[in-house]
Amino acid sequence: MxxxxxxxxxxxxxxxxxxxxxxxxxxxxxxxxxxxxxxxxxxxxxxxxxxxxxxxxxxxxxxxxxxxxxxxxxxxxxxxxxxxxxxxxxxxxxxxxxxxxxxxxxxxxxxxxxxxxxxxxxxxxxxxxxDLDVLGCFAMTEHGHGSDVQHLRTTATYVDGGFVINTPDAMARKEYIGNAARDGRLAVVFAQLITGSEERGVHAFLVPIRDDDGKPMPGVSIEDCGPKAGLNGVDNGRLAFDNVRVPREALLNRFGDVAEDGTYSSPIESDSRRFFTMLGTLIRGRVSVGGSAGSATKRALALAIRYAEHRRQFMKPDGDEVVILDYLGHQRKLLPALAKTYALNFAQEELVSKLHDIDTSAPEEEQRELESRAAGLKALNTWHATATIQAAREACGGAGYLAENILPGLKADTDVFTTFEGDNTVLLQLVAKGLLTSYKQDFEDLSPLATARFFTDQVVNTLLERTSVRKALESLTEGSDSDVFFRREWQLRLFEDREEHVVEGVAKRLRKAASDPFGVFNAAQDHVLRAGRVHVERLVLEAFVAGIERCEDPDARSLLERVCDLYALSAIEEDLAWFLGHGRLTASRAKAVTSAVNRLCSELRPHARTLVDAFAIPEQFLAAPMLTS
Amino acid sequence: MxxxxxxxxxxxxxxxxxxxxxxxxxxxxxxxxxxxxxxxxxxxxxxxxxxxxxxxxxxxxxxxxxxxxxxxxxxxxxxxxxxxxxxxxxxxxxxxxxxxxxxxxxxxxxxxxxxxxxxxxxxxxxxxxxDLDVLGCFAMTEHGHGSDVQHLRTTATYVDGGFVINTPDAMARKEYIGNAARDGRLAVVFAQLITGSEERGVHAFLVPIRDDDGKPMPGVSIEDCGPKAGLNGVDNGRLAFDNVRVPREALLNRFGDVAEDGTYSSPIESDSRRFFTMLGTLIRGRVSVGGSAGSATKRALALAIRYAEHRRQFMKPDGDEVVILDYLGHQRKLLPALAKTYALNFAQEELVSKLHDIDTSAPEEEQRELESRAAGLKALNTWHATATIQAAREACGGAGYLAENILPGLKADTDVFTTFEGDNTVLLQLVAKGLLTSYKQDFEDLSPLATARFFTDQVVNTLLERTSVRKALESLTEGSDSDVFFRREWQLRLFEDREEHVVEGVAKRLRKAASDPFGVFNAAQDHVLRAGRVHVERLVLEAFVAGIERCEDPDARSLLERVCDLYALSAIEEDLAWFLGHGRLTASRAKAVTSAVNRLCSELRPHARTLVDAFAIPEQFLAAPMLTS
Incomplete structure (x- = not known):
């Protein structure tokens, strides 16, 4: 080969x-x-x-x-x-x-x-x-509205030169608010702005919640959310407001302001667009959650791989006990996850760079693309953390269940990452929506002529897809099965081709949405989520390839090439039914994918420790007794 | 349809x-x-x-x-x-x-x-x-030997009319022992029996570990395992023995005894066979873990489905907020898992009946079959619990992360079920080994003639498989795609056919094992595990079918028929790559499987609450605040 x-x-x-x-x-x-x-x-x-x-x-x-x-x-x-x-x-x-x-x-x-x-x-x-002279909260989520924050129901009514903040009922309590139960003094409270009896949509207000002695301010009720699965070092709480008065200047007024006479003004006309622009500026939190999920995953893998090199179980015929990382089954639990962790590391780094470099005056399309990338990577990073930390715990058996060996804490702490800072399912829908934007214009203009053109385009696209793209794939498939698997260009084209096909399929399904928007969307929801996922997987593979390009050490580079192969091929293996069912892989080639993953596991096994050492995790966070006894 | x-x-x-x-x-x-x-x-x-x-x-x-x-x-x-x-x-x-x-x-x-x-x-x-007058421990697992208990290293040496129990080094400490850290007075200690300087393999001894005041007995060291991910109401500890003397009668002597003069006797000649016979009698623990994993899964699903019928998020075009269980994506998270929970319930019930009915004089083959079934169902039940409780937590968002809403505790407590009472990976290997027994005779007698016959049989089997079995499948596939999916006979044959094919494939791979037993086994480990899994999945489907037969209420029966369809079809969907890659399903039929699963989800959605209410879980264990606020 x-x-x-x-x-x-x-x-x-x-x-x-x-x-x-x-x-x-x-x-x-x-x-x-x-x-x-x-x-x-x-x-x-x-x-x-x-x-x-x-x-x-x-x-x-x-x-x-x-x-x-x-x-x-x-x-x-x-x-x-x-x-x-x-x-x-x-x-x-x-x-x-x-x-x-x-x-x-x-x-x-x-x-x-x-x-x-x-x-x-x-x-x-x-x-x-x-400097921490003021500790504060970000009070957006309500008991009744978490994913759908646009419809939250706390009100901020402009009266007599100031705003009155109110929690109309228990469903509108601010919920899971970090820093609220113990330390916070000030909160950024998101509320529906009302002035002159007109609702202006969600805005943010600075509201003091505790006085200097730490007592709740008049009209503010604070409850402790109590014990959680993990993250118990964070004081999450619930906030409710009963006619709490703040000055006019408490409004964070970059995107909308109220003049002394109550007149509302904003650089952005539409309430909804304004709100999503405000949300967009808060993208950093989502990026940070994805990144730190990656760090926790690295730590879990470092622990599990060190343990798997230390722990022996069952005799070989020669009387030696087998180091458990030598079992193919054990490699399968940890090494594809390790490869994906590398892939996500590069994708995250690229995302952070784009976030850093984007100009506030960048075209809206570029902003949306960045938000979509942040949403998608947050979802993939955090689901990967949940699955990998779980696998790492199981790979350490009973030892992995003892708190002293760190994995239980990692599992419990990261578990909420998939649903906070945006529920992953909702985030993938956001990604898919972005992908469909180019189709959206077609939907909007459905005059007979446009419709005809749309269908023609569809057919042409389909034909193109069936001919040029797949031809391109085929031209890459000369030689034996296993040769082609290790060609980066083939891997990239395969991911790209899948994305094009899935997105097109979703667009076709949603075309009928005018008649019954919820029904049509709902029937296609699994396809919508798949579209989001395969898009992000393509971005991740591309980021890995770009990352390797930056590697100057030839040995490290050639190791990274194999890790990238393992990422690409195990991602293909995970979605093998799709590639088979859509004629992208023949049955014999599909079987060869599994063999190639097995082979890569055994080739990378001697480098597993090096690959986790490269995360450079401070040793005090890897000091699990199971590794030394 | x-x-x-x-x-x-x-x-x-x-x-x-x-x-x-x-x-x-x-x-x-x-x-x-x-x-x-x-x-x-x-x-x-x-x-x-x-x-x-x-x-x-x-x-x-x-x-x-x-x-x-x-x-x-x-x-x-x-x-x-x-x-x-x-x-x-x-x-x-x-x-x-x-x-x-x-x-x-x-x-x-x-x-x-x-x-x-x-x-x-x-x-x-x-x-x-x-009566709880004596609280006790089951001290088998050691720090160095968990899965491979045959090689544990605590010793019990017969000297001067009694046994001396010793822990030779830290790796031989008894580890994770329930009841040890606080309440246990007596322990059944598994140790290598030595008499007259001959090792006789692992036997069990009754060893007092605490006196009446609760102080450790002389020579016994007890350590607390400390906080665990969950199950913190159980006092797990570590035990070590330094020349602890017990009388000769402390040996649990049903399967092996030492006479006063030190002579060893046993009804079972081989040390290894004796040990596995002893282990076999302890099957009840494994059956109980599988069963209680099922109960915890039911509780998680009952909570998540009640929440999903209570919680609303995002507006429909008509202004109503959508009940989240109406989303296809949400149904997909919970309903196939619910169907599998039903399936496993019936399989577990059947297992318990078999365990109850088996005669101690039953042929060894029957005993082994029961042990294999217990092992396999424990593995599937506990992995299903881990995955389903995780999905249930995510399906409840932030509320599912608060301890008051029960799911964090369920997750943390059940997490160790996949690796205690037998690591699931090891258990599936045991199942696969059982399946290969009929092939094993062929391996052992590999004289030229036998070899030739073996190959002929293989070829004949393969041909048979390619003709009769698949013909049987094809004869069931008349009519439209979706019709056939709902024919129970077709589902059963598909599961059966898959099992035959996979087991045969493993047998072929392992035939070469004589030359390099570890290498050949290891290269086939993923196939071995698959063989165990698909075998158990077939048993589970058959048990579901048998369970429906016992249902006398016609409405309940017809609902169970649909739940069984959802179990069968979602199991097929999960393994779609296999069915496609092995020519069991065409590409168009494979796509139709996904549509059929979606359709079943939407048909069963109105019955979701009924299906979880049928578990008859005492209400105090479902009293999560998220369900009423």
């Missing part, structure tokens, strides 16, 4: 350099700080002690300049969005409660003040937020 | 009657007791308080006659093995720590005394075990 051999030994530092990418120096700094004893995991702490420890760690972070990275240099910030998001990502190597608490304070709360507020808010609050 | 309609309303009690099966009356009794306030879940309890609560609940159970069900009537037991296992299963509706604690005391510890011991042990201990 014409595939380059993997060198026998690869320097993990060379891999770290590629994985770390553009913010490598910053990453080294965060790792060094996290290696300090203060940043230890919570071990057998009750909820209150855990919350106290996390707040203490948060103050230690505040003493560095990293919390300021995402803020405006005019107020002492670093003006380095990419660096800010990257440092949240790295916090994912440690106690995830700290990552979430930091994310709430500097990402969501601070980010909202910066991005939705104007100079008067910046001037007054940004330094205090960076 | 020629498929009978599902009646619009089905009585859940009629379903409960079929699900409950042979031990229906016993089930009603357990449910009634569990509805008492005492059996509440642990809410926000620390570990020690939780352990105390569980012990207290255990005493309440001991006051009934159910703990005695599995024991010999001569000592006050009920002689009802099936009833005993069924009552463990039902405990899975409540706090799983109680189920595990009860399982350790009466199933593992008590079971070992009864089944490995003889009259002298029964006389002395059985009543005390049933």
């Amino acid at each position: 014409d595939v380059p051999e993997v060198p026998s030994k690869v320097d993990p530092d060379a891999l770290t350099a590629v994985l770390d990418g553009r913010w490598a120096e910053l990453r080294r700094g965060v790792r060094a700080q996290m290696a300090e004893a203060k940043f230890r995991d919570p071990v057998d702490l009750g909820i209150e002690a855990h919350r106290a420890q996390v707040l203490d760690q948060l103050r230690a972070l505040a003493a560095t300049d990293r919390p300021g990275l995402g803020f405006d240099p005019a107020y002492g910030g670093g003006g380095d969005v990419g660096g800010s998001v990257t440092s949240f990502e790295l916090l994912g190597y440690g106690d995830l409660s700290l990552m979430v608490k930091a994310g709430v304070q500097w990402g969501l709360f601070g980010g909202a003040v910066q991005l939705l507020g104007t100079e008067r808010h910046h001037e007054r609050y940004l330094r205090a937020i960076m | 020629d498929v009978p309609e599902v009646p619009s309303k089905v009585d859940p009690d009629a379903l409960t009657a079929v699900l409950d099966g042979r031990w229906a009356e016993l089930r009603r009794g357990v449910r009634a007791q569990m509805a008492e306030a005492k059996f509440r879940d642990p809410v926000d309890l620390g570990i020690e308080a939780h352990r105390a609560q569980v012990l207290d609940q255990l005493r309440a159970l001991a006051a009934t006659d159910r703990p005695g069900l599995g024991f010999d009537p001569a000592y006050g037991g009920g002689g009802d093995v099936g009833g005993s296992v069924t009552s463990f299963e039902l405990l899975g509706y409540g706090d799983l720590s109680l189920m595990v604690k009860a399982g350790v005391q009466w199933g593992l510890f008590g079971g070992a005394v009864q089944l490995l011991g003889t009259e002298r042990h029964h006389e002395r201990y059985l009543r005390a075990i049933m």
